[in-house]
Amino acid sequence: MKISGLGGRLYRGESSLNIIGGKRKWYSLSLAFIILAGFALGFKGVELSIEFKGGSSFTVTAPSGTIAQAENAVRSAGYLGETRAQTIGEDKIRIQTGVIEQSQSNLIQDSLARSFGVTVESIDTQNVGPSWGEEISRKALQGLVAFLIIVMIYLALAFEPKMAIAAIVALIHDVFITVGIYAAVGFEVSPSTVIGFLTILGYSLYDTVVVFDKVRENTRFITATGKYTYSQAANLAVNQTIVRSLNTSLIALLPVAAILFVGSGLLGAGTLKDLSLALFIGLIAGTYSSIFIASPVLAQLREREPAIKALNQRVMARGGAPLAQGQRVQRKRDKRKKR
Amino acid sequence: MSFGSSRNSGSANRSRPGRTLFILLFLTAALFATAFGIGATSINLGLDLRGGTSVTLQPRVQTGDSGTVTAEAIDQAVSIIRQRVDSLGIAESEVTAEGSGTNRQIVIAVPGETGRRIVELVGQTAELRFRQVLVETGGVSTPTDGELIAGLNLSPEEQSAFTTLDCTATDLNITSVTEDPAKNLITCDRSGGVRYVLAPAKVVGIDVESATAAIDPASASGWFVSLDFTGEGSKKFGELTQAVVNLPTPQNQVAIVLDGAVVSAPRINEAILGGRAQITGSFSQLEAQDLANVLKYGSLPLAFDRGEVQQVSPTLGSDQLRAGLLAGGLGLALVIIYSILYYRALSIAVIGSLALAAAQVILSLFILGRTVGFTLTLAGIAGTIVAIGITADSFIVYFERIRDEMRDGKPLRVAVETGWVRARRTIVVADLVSGISAVVLYVVSVGSVRGFAFTLGLTTIIDLLIIFFFTKPLVSLMAKSKYLQNGGRFSGVSARSVGIANPDVPKVEEKI
Numbered sequence: 001m002k003i004s005g006l007g008g009r010l011y012r013g014e015s016s017l018n019i020i021g022g023k024r025k026w027y028s029l030s031l032a033f034i035i036l037a038g039f040a041l042g043f044k045g046v047e048l049s050i051e052f053k054g055g056s057s058f059t060v061t062a063p064s065g066t067i068a069q070a071e072n073a074v075r076s077a078g079y080l081g082e083t084r085a086q087t088i089g090e091d092k093i094r095i096q097t098g099v100i101e102q103s104q105s106n107l108i109q110d111s112l113a114r115s116f117g118v119t120v121e122s123i124d125t126q127n128v129g130p131s132w133g134e135e136i137s138r139k140a141l142q143g144l145v146a147f148l149i150i151v152m153i154y155l156a157l158a159f160e161p162k163m164a165i166a167a168i169v170a171l172i173h174d175v176f177i178t179v180g181i182y183a184a185v186g187f188e189v190s191p192s193t194v195i196g197f198l199t200i201l202g203y204s205l206y207d208t209v210v211v212f213d214k215v216r217e218n219t220r221f222i223t224a225t226g227k228y229t230y231s232q233a234a235n236l237a238v239n240q241t242i243v244r245s246l247n248t249s250l251i252a253l254l255p256v257a258a259i260l261f262v263g264s265g266l267l268g269a270g271t272l273k274d275l276s277l278a279l280f281i282g283l284i285a286g287t288y289s290s291i292f293i294a295s296p297v298l299a300q301l302r303e304r305e306p307a308i309k310a311l312n313q314r315v316m317a318r319g320g321a322p323l324a325q326g327q328r329v330q331r332k333r334d335k336r337k338k339r
Numbered sequence: 340m341s342f343g344s345s346r347n348s349g350s351a352n353r354s355r356p357g358r359t360l361f362i363l364l365f366l367t368a369a370l371f372a373t374a375f376g377i378g379a380t381s382i383n384l385g386l387d388l389r390g391g392t393s394v395t396l397q398p399r400v401q402t403g404d405s406g407t408v409t410a411e412a413i414d415q416a417v418s419i420i421r422q423r424v425d426s427l428g429i430a431e432s433e434v435t436a437e438g439s440g441t442n443r444q445i446v447i448a449v450p451g452e453t454g455r456r457i458v459e460l461v462g463q464t465a466e467l468r469f470r471q472v473l474v475e476t477g478g479v480s481t482p483t484d485g486e487l488i489a490g491l492n493l494s495p496e497e498q499s500a501f502t503t504l505d506c507t508a509t510d511l512n513i514t515s516v517t518e519d520p521a522k523n524l525i526t527c528d529r530s531g532g533v534r535y536v537l538a539p540a541k542v543v544g545i546d547v548e549s550a551t552a553a554i555d556p557a558s559a560s561g562w563f564v565s566l567d568f569t570g571e572g573s574k575k576f577g578e579l580t581q582a583v584v585n586l587p588t589p590q591n592q593v594a595i596v597l598d599g600a601v602v603s604a605p606r607i608n609e610a611i612l613g614g615r616a617q618i619t620g621s622f623s624q625l626e627a628q629d630l631a632n633v634l635k636y637g638s639l640p641l642a643f644d645r646g647e648v649q650q651v652s653p654t655l656g657s658d659q660l661r662a663g664l665l666a667g668g669l670g671l672a673l674v675i676i677y678s679i680l681y682y683r684a685l686s687i688a689v690i691g692s693l694a695l696a697a698a699q700v701i702l703s704l705f706i707l708g709r710t711v712g713f714t715l716t717l718a719g720i721a722g723t724i725v726a727i728g729i730t731a732d733s734f735i736v737y738f739e740r741i742r743d744e745m746r747d748g749k750p751l752r753v754a755v756e757t758g759w760v761r762a763r764r765t766i767v768v769a770d771l772v773s774g775i776s777a778v779v780l781y782v783v784s785v786g787s788v789r790g791f792a793f794t795l796g797l798t799t800i801i802d803l804l805i806i807f808f809f810t811k812p813l814v815s816l817m818a819k820s821k822y823l824q825n826g827g828r829f830s831g832v833s834a835r836s837v838g839i840a841n842p843d844v845p846k847v848e849e850k851i
Binding site for chain 2 (some may be wrong): 011052059061066102105106107121122123124125127128129131132136139140142146147150151154158180192195198199201202203205208209213217241243244247248250251252253254255256257258259261262263266267270271272275279323
């Protein structure tokens with residue numbers, strides 16, 4: 001197996017990806033993405049679903065129906081505002097209106113039923129009041145803040161305070177990237193999207209936790225042994241966990257991809273598609289950030305500490321070469337010493 | 340070597356995989372017995388999977404009131420709405436308050452029914468007012484309208500509203516009339532046969548203390564509704580009745596107005612000063628109880644906005660259920676294929692664990708559905724599918740740790756134990772993060788998406804149980820096999836898979 005073979009080489013430091021050392025590269029890449037995301041957000045904003053804006057949605061099952069027919073039916077029911085219609089799957093048409101009264105919704109149902117020759121009961125209807133969105137937006141924001149605080153405290157206790165900070169930096173990075181992609185592509189944001197999104201925060205941390213666990217293990221006695229700089233030790237940890245990280249992300253992605261595939265194929269926009277799309281994008285961003293953002297940020301934070309600074313100077317004075325190369329050289333020396 | 344390893348080898352000797360395995364299998368059997376013992380053999384499906392109507396109401400303070408939304412008032416509202424929904428006689432309808440404290444929504448779910456009756460019944464905002472009747476006349480405008488309102492000092496808008504109002508029109512939405520308690524109200528009665536001009540409201544909902552349907556066995560008056568006013572309300576109602584009692588009909592009537600429509604407009608026979616009034620009429624028991632409920636509902640200091648109304652046809656419901664199951668099956672299959680390709684023989688542990696986890700999730704849903712009324716929504720199904728990934732993640736963390744330990748030169752049987760000690764911590768920390776996010780999601784989410792958080796949390800707990808009491812002991816048992824110990828080609832722990840470049844070279848400790 002090629003990948004696991006690579007895993008072995010990475011583990012022993014025979015092959016080494018210089019992830020911490022290349023931090024400028026990753027930072028600029030992410031910065032570029034974030035700026036693009038900012039532009040997309042600023043100019044286009046995100047497309048909000050009717051749960052947020054308020055409005056009504058009617059779904060008719062009619063294999064031979066057309067979008068124009070649905071639009072006409074809605075108009076003839078006396079609704080003259082803007083509508084958005086789309087076909088879903090093989091035989092469904094969905095048409096959305098702005099905020100309307102229950103009585104108007106009943107009239108539209110009647111009109112659609114007449115026009116498509118179906119019963120009123122077979123039309124799937126969703127009416128959302130104008131103030132509903134504020135409620136869920138407020139809750140989602142509360143959730144985000146509560147989540148960040150709880151996780152910060154937890155990580156600070158379970159790991160190190162600086163790991164908590166680095167993990168949160170990576171998390172905010174993921175949030176930005178995902179929101180930016182939503183704005184740029186114009187995917188609709190529904191409450192399901194928000195839920196998927198909040199779940200991603202959990203996932204992203206899960207991934208970061210796996211990497212940091214190893215970093216902590218590798219750096220525990222680092223000042224006592226004085227063989228490696230913090231960055232070198234952290235880089236080895238990232239290399240040792242990279243295969244595992246990719247693996248866990250890939251396997252988490254598989255079921256999500258299944259939901260996305262089935263959901264958007266069979267049902268169109270809705271709970272399944274919205275949830276899984278947010279998860280899909282967020283998972284990829286999360287995997288990237290836990291390797292390329294969280295660990296370099298952690299290394300930077302730690303290397304400001306006087307003890308770590310002193311350690312780095314000691315290691316360098318002993319002829320610590322540039323990172324990736326240095327690690328291998330050092331390693332061989334160690335082996336010799338031990339024998 | 341770090342000090343950890345001496346501890347590790349100790350625990351390796353102590354591990355008793357067979358016994359631990361037995362405990363978990365026993366637990367699963369117990370779960371199974373419980374489920375079937377209490378007759379919980381099916382999952383409650385949510386409305387989005389079986390079709391039906393759901394209405395989410397958002398409580399707010401009544402217009403013009405200065406009070407606050409209290410948890411108590413919401414509880415009362417829930418019980419009143421429940422009575423009203425139950426009066427429809429639809430089986431399995433549910434009324435619940437979601438969220439916490441005063442920040443809750445009331446969710447009414449009626450399965451199988453996509454009718455409008457339910458929406459209209461519960462969608463009322465429940466604003467109750469008592470107004471003096473100024474004009475009471477037929478439902479449709481007549482040429483004599485002008486005489487009726489002469490001398491009432493109505494504004495031109497009010498006059499035209501009165502003359503154009505047609506109470507018999509089918510598309511009339513009387514409850515959407517914005518009712519200002521300080522102004523006159525032009526409206527209809529609830530059945531649409533009578534038009535009213537009503538004076539500004541002198542008594543409002545919160546002035547009512549309680550309302551009960553009662554019957555006086557001593558008299559022949561039949562069912563009536565007894566109203567108790569609060570201290571302040573008694574005074575206001577006393578003044579109102581005092582003022583109208585000697586006026587000519589219909590101005591000696593006081594209309595009880597709920598959500599802008601007249602429920603009843605009884606004549607005042609005498610000034611009511613004692614704070615207690617009776618509404619009599621030829622009520623049946625049901626009518627009297629319904630009116631009492633309406634009044635109780637209206638007496639709450641709450642009004643309700645329709646947050647969301649969803650009508651799902653049974654066809655869409657079964658489509659969504661099918662899609663959910665299909666996605667689950669596909670997701671599970673992909674994960675299994677991946678783990679077979681990557682972990683070879685070790686994937687037996689993965690497949691066994693996933694199968695057991697699935698069984699436990701299903702049994703838990705059976706039991707939870709029966710005991711606490713948990714319903715599985717589409718979002719809930721998505722939660723369990725996503726959790727397949729989380730469960731599989733735990734295996735990978737463990738298996739990769741085993742490989743790491745083998746790379747450090749440990750033989751499989753030792754690596755399985757020392758790797759576990761290291762992986763265990765990571766798995767617990769990661770599952771805790773996942774658990775925290777599920778709890779936060781559950782608290783903040785609204786409506787059907789809550790199911791996602793619930794199943795995600797449930798499966799996280801099951802994941803921990805399985806990996807500790809099933810996967811780990813199973814791997815320990817498997818590690819006794821000669822095939823795996825010798826690193827057979829399809830063992831998943833062969834020198835090639837682990838990536839031990841040259842197994843013959845004496846192993847060097849790699850710990851930093």
